[in-house]
Amino acid sequence: MYWVRLGWKGRHLIINDIADRLLRSVEAVQDGVNEALFEPVIRIGVTGLSRAGKTVFITSLVANLMDRGRMPQFSPATAITAAYLQPQPDDTVPRFNYEAHLAALTATDPHWPASTRAVSELRLSFRVRPTGLLAGLSGPRTVHLDIVDYPGEWLLDLGLMEKTYAEWSAEALQRAQSREQSAEFLAALEGFDGNARHEEAGAKALSEAFTSYLNRARAAGYSDCTPGRFLLPGELAGSPVLTFAPLAQPDGPRGSMAREFARRYESYKREVVRPFFRDHFARIDRQIVLVDALGAIHAGPKAVEDLRETMADILSAFRPGRVGRIMALLGQHRVEKILFAATKADHIHHTQHARLTAIMEALVRDARDRADFAGAKTTAMSIASLRATVEETVNHDGQDIDCVRGVTEDGKRAAFYPGELPEDPAHILSAARQGAEKWLDGDYEVMRFKPAPMTLKPGEGPPHIRLDRAAEFLIGDKL
Template sequence: MGLFDITEGIMRGVGNAAGAVTRPITAPFSDPVIRLGVTGLSRAGKTVFITSLVANLMDRGRMPQLRAAASGAIQMAYLQPQPDDTLPRFDYETYLSQLTATDPKWPDGTRQISELRLSFKVQPTGFMAGLQGVRTVHLDIVDYPGEWLLDLGLLDQSYADWSKGALARCAGRPLGDDYLALVAQTDAAGPLEEPAAKALAQAYTAHLNASRAAGYSDCTPGRFLLPGDLAGSPVLTFAPLPGTDFARGTLGRELARRFESYKKNVVQPFFRDHFARIDRQVVLVDVLGAIHNGPRALDDLRTAMAEILGAFNPGRNNFISRIFSGRRVEKILFAATKADHLHHTQHPQLTAITQALLREAKDRADFAGAQTQAMSIAALRTTVEETVDHRDGPLDVVRGRLLDTGKQAAFYPGALPTDPQHLLAPARAGAADWGSGDYKIMRFAPAPLTLRPGEGPPHIRLDKAAEFLIGDLL
């Protein structure tokens, strides 16, 4: 079943939801609602991003590039009960207390979908100031794991097509050879035996977890990594096998059926209930981590970004606009996180690399429609900048508290190239390493904070990201 095949089911199932979502934006006497989707790939920092974004929108002293904050148009921002009672609430207060404690710590990562509503009292400025009074604008932030977004690419794939790609990706990745060895010992055309199906699923899941830990991005199916209450169910007990047209009653035929069930019962409901209702989207990307993990990890990130843009592609998914009366994702921000791990003199290189990754992804996905942008940010700044004496001359470094030891350390990750192709070319060629280049990353702990009244946590370009995502609607 392909992506187009679910049109009729969505039209039946969400006709009422579509009207409910659209009315707050189009009705003349209703408060405008912005639904912002936040996701990320491979430890990109979604929880910290949302927590710092909300804190800085409530206390806007560090948000000069958000025009509505700088001009005073935002008079007040406050949290309200979320509109969807069936979703867990994003635990903002707990996460903020962890980041601002005397001994701060990183909060746990995203493992399920959650939501938070932040409301603004906005006074129009300029020509509209004399025509309109204070209005309320609601920002509904939807947090979900990046693996779920990558799963949308499965909707256009058959089991045979997915298996072919998944098996090809196994080679050279952690535990991939172990899984391929198990496949070689398995008779896919033989009768279904549940222990064999379970062994394959467990081995493939171990491979996906190890690959994600090593910095690879394209690790689908996403629920294999975050199974929740589906753990052990048949819908998660399948794995890729070579071959096509398996006979009835065989292992291969049953795993193919379960793959289709996964798309129907897991991926499609997420698309129908959540993804298709997003107005703006931010995708957080750990570009520095991918560079550190080598050319193959960086090229995998490039492929993953193309898959993400394909999910938003109105050329492929144009029926979404018809279903939701023209609503579609209008803006997508790809944000390279952990910019505080670099001296600011290297931020242009990080942004250029992210833009190059995004450009290639757009070309590969033949993407058109929504406005996209790439930038480098740090939702919570954990370091300070210094220049130290080195045998080759002054060296620009960052200093912070190491996560593993708690000690202060100065860090220089290596000089990123000014030409992104110096990284992308060996990544596309499948190089084993960067050759003469040596790029490192360090795990920093959050720094103790002393915030003045009206200030949110320190950041890098979070205000610029907010201006791109929601500034036009404030």
């Protein structure tokens, strides 16, 4: 046994560190008591994979919670006497730019706001009038809603925490072998010697080839494209922590490429993934996962199966279940409710919404079963955060076809029929599980619409589909 003698400065630093940890613990307990007894705080995490519509969802949700004229199925609507935005509690987290995003959607020539690139937060506070038998015994109370927006690609990274570099490499390469977008990366990998001495130029070249493949795979509709920061690097762009790639032989001698890649992978988990979980994700009470299910169906069976597996992996990152009152007072959080929402329901006629919801329920069945077993409440539904189309029946060759009409990205108004979704979701899921190359019974098309110009009446938020039902599930019981 070896003893290290610390000087006064070393002992002073250790004492300060212990005192700082104790102070943070006490502050956490105080915050938990204040929230539970005086002004409750509901923390909702909003995530989804690319093009799922996170930014539009938050913008429309906040607008419709502030002006509740279009929220008939949100039961607390009549009990809320005021709703107003406040400074967010986390000074180090960027504020969700609600005003700019709403301006983009409601402009004379509306356009979709920029997508989520990093974590942001917004606090919406409610003054709620008590109802029921105790209505006359207490005055209005304040409830805070903290909405945390973060990229779904980062959420997928939480699954890396329990995987070694060798395990992740094997899974990543197996996925790459089944995707045509990986051809250039796999060609670069063939000429790469992981046992060779580490050389930064070679490491950077392979990492860039891997990153290009991930971007192409995401654009093709695939969901599982980890590590997520390779797609959304932010301030980490070009850093060593994002300069590695999976290898077929992940073990190598000291100083080798493989050994350095393994070290950087562990550093990625320690310096990037774990702080995100600790500072943001672990504090969430309710969660909504937005899914572009129609986009995955359009991309084909492989993309649908990839999405199904991704949904199961996403749930493994949650800590679902209820937290007792005592644990809530101590600042402990678990995800009590999870909503899986298929977005862009306005891209299909309402007669197909039930089929889209059934497909969504089938896609997340494995994930829901795990959450339900752990004590969390889950549900699936199809929504449109902002309705961009109107419905129309078109006669084609003597047959009536239910379509949607909207403004396309090139500014033209067009009626669109995406194809009929199957009544039995097994027709989608079975082909996906079997690895089919394409759908046997037809193709399902996707069209991108611009937001439609709107004129909002006083007290009304933007038009939507089932946003009130989503809000009811997520926060209705808390208000």
